[in-house]
Amino acid sequence: DALFVCIGGIQAIGGLRETLVSLGVSQVVEAFDMDQMTNPQVRRGVQVIRSTVRTIPHLKYSTYLWNPACKGIDDYLWNELRKGA
Numbered sequence: 001d002a003l004f005v006c007i008g009g010i011q012a013i014g015g016l017r018e019t020l021v022s023l024g025v026s027q028v029v030e031a032f033d034m035d036q037m038t039n040p041q042v043r044r045g046v047q048v049i050r051s052t053v054r055t056i057p058h059l060k061y062s063t064y065l066w067n068p069a070c071k072g073i074d075d076y077l078w079n080e081l082r083k084g085a
Helices: 016-022 040-053 073-084
Strands: 027-030 060-063
Touching: 016 040, 027 040
Parallel strands: 027 060
Antiparallel strands: none
16 A cells, blocks of 8 residues: 655755646655665755755655665665575
């Protein structure tokens, strides 16, 4: 019961707000790559996206963080899946 909206890069956010509104999204869980912790350019991009998305009225917004040894959410989930196997 989850919809993933992906962007092609931290700066590729044209139409993001409008897309979320048109889809009727009521909750966003941000899961950007963990290099946001060490890369100032990525961190600035994430901050722009956060401020943009948070302008949507009545939207619940949270951030999902994981072990930075796994850069992306896909790497993290794959690693967790392999641990459970």
